[in-house]
Amino acid sequence: MGSGQVTSSGPTDFTGRRITVAGLGVSGVPAAKVLHGLGAHVTVVNDGDDERARAQAAELEALGVTVRLGDGDTLPEGTDLVVTAPGWKPDKPLFAAAERAGVPVWGDVELAWRLRGPDAAPWLAVTGTNGKTTTVRMLAAILQAAGLRTAAVGNIGVSLLDAVTGEEKYDVLAVELSSYQLHWAPSLRAHSAAVLNLAPDHLDWHGSMAAYAADKGRVYEGNRVACVYNAADRATEDLVREADVEEGCRAVGFTLGTPAPSQLGVVEGILVDRAFVEDRHHNAQELAEVSDVRPPAPHNIANALAAAALARAFGVPASAVRDGLRAFTPDAHRIAHVADVDGVAYVDDSKATNTHAAEASLASYDPIVWIAGGLAKGATFDGLVAGAAGRLRGVVLIGRDRALIREALTRHAPEVPVVDLDRADTGAMLQAVQEAQRLARPGDTVLLAPACASMDMFTNYIRRGEAFAQAVRELGA
Incomplete structure (x- = not known):
């Protein structure tokens, strides 16, 4: 979709412009309010027409915003800009009409970027x-x-629109961005990413792995100081090579092994920096302990x-890396230790809703009694199971796609x-x-890392994790 007629990345005058906001919800309602407050003629279109949508529509209509419920495919006549909720798929008829x-067509991130002072x-x-949310909160x-x-913004914490239009002044923002948001953010240019x-x-949304990767890679476009990539994931480094960045911007890798020059890594239990130091070919800076x-x-x-x-790219001293990591408190349901019962550790990683997240979780423990299953979202499990087979004491399967x-277990871990x-x-x-308790032995870890979404049995992954934690507490009662 590109950026159409609007190509500048500076503040834009919205007075009198006819703007269609696609979708109510966590991004659409704030966008409509902000644009209306800036003097735009705003029309909100929404697919749904349920009780929640009607309540949101009434709130906006009281301000003077036009809302069309149950008709998210038709482009209102006279529209000169569409601002879409990030989840709306690119193949929607509305976007074809635009x-x-x-x-x-802009997303909420693009709108926030354009509204910066x-x-x-x-x-x-x-x-x-x-790992996006955890990394942004650590940052x-x-x-x-x-x-x-600073503030953690984007999909977490303070909304991006509030951060750029509110009265609070920030020195720097730590921004979490999804592939959906990046798809609709053509002029975003980060300091570092x-x-x-x-x-x-999300291949059903993007259409292919190549399109998904390309949207992720947009985060590097126009970076000024550093493009940070995962040295263990060649695809991330390839995205850096393909990015059009400002002169002098550097590729900086991170690795769990000993870092090469221009990388951060781990040496004998110490996190070290060989990227943002003088004479990085011969020197390294200790940042923190594992x-x-x-x-x-x-x-x-x-x-x-x-x-x-990213913090070092912004000039943060090594001592702040250590102090910040020590002060960081992980979110619930992300490899959270619930309790030890009869010598067995019980760990809640309900947030592991896809195979990639579950693979990382399973690699963290040995031996494991694994609780898995739910909505597969089109995923296959052979690679996950084959990689974890040697760590598994037993498996308990739940959910619709178990x-x-x-x-996969029959093929790769038949014993x-x-x-x-x-x-x-x-x-x-x-x-x-x-059942997991029955299979486990002292020294084992019972790990909830479902590798699937939760909505077949639970409202969301949080409710699933809470159910697991409550069940563990009942074991120890």
């Missing part, structure tokens, strides 16, 4: 298939430890290194005992934990 009419805080941006903690006014990893995800990262699982250490690289995992729970009621998780 393209035919030469009308640009002349003294706007630079953005340190993070994307990737997994914000490091920046705060350096005494900088990181792509943490790339694995198949024990300062919580939890010190391999993929979480990688998150910490990426956050440190047969896909069971078949591992499997309990297949054919139930989806509220007591299913308690039985799953009880």
Whole structure:
């Protein structure tokens, strides 16, 4: 979709412009309010016409915004800009109509970028298939430890629109960006950015892995100081090579091994920097200890290194990296230790909703009784199971698509005992934990890392994790 007629990346005058906002919800309602407040004639179109949508529509109509419910495919006549919710797929008829009419399409991130003032805080941006939220929150903690006014924004914390239009002044923003948001953000130019990893995800939205990767790679466009990539994931480095960056911008890798020059890595339990130091071919700067990262699982250490690289690109001292990582508190349901019961550790990684996240989780423990299953979202499990087979003490399967995992286990881990729970009621998780306890031995880890979405049995991954934690507490009662 590109940026159509609007090509400048500075503040834009919206007075009198006819703007269509596509979609109500967490991004559409704030966008409509901001644009209306800037003097635009705003029309909101929305596919749904349920009770929540009607309540949101009434709120906007009271301000003078026009809302059309149940008609998200028709482009209102006279529209000269569409601002879309990030989840709306590019093949929507609305966008085809906009393209035919030469009308640009922006997302909420693009709108926020255009609304920045002349003294706007630079953005340190993070994307990737997994680890974005944790990395951005680590980055914000490091920046705060350096005494900088900052916030974690994007899909978490403060909304981007609030951050750029509110009265609070920031020195720098730590910005989480999804592939959806990057697709609709043609003029975004970050100070520095990181792509943490790339694995198949949201391919139904993007259409192909190549299109998904290309949208992730947009985060590097126009970077000024550093493009941070994962040295263990060649695809992220390829995106750096393909990016059009400002003169002098550097490629900076992170690795769980000993870093080469222009990389951050790990040496004898120490996180070290060989990128932002003088004479990086011969010197390294100690940043923190692995024990300062919580939890010190391999993929979480990688998150910490990426956050440190972005902070160092912004000029943060080494001591702030250490202090920020020590101050960081992980979110719930991300490799969270729930309890030890009879010598067995119970770990909640309900946030592992795809195979890539589950692979990282399974690599963190040995031996494991694995609780898995849910909505597969088109995923296949052979690679995941083959890689983890040697760590598995047993497996308990739950959820609608559990047969896909069971078949992969039959092919790649036929000796591992499997309990297949054919139930989806509220007591299913308690039985799953009880079966896992029966399979586990002292020293084992019972790990909830479903590799699937939760909505077949639970409202979301948070409710699934809470059910697991409650079941573990009942074991120890």
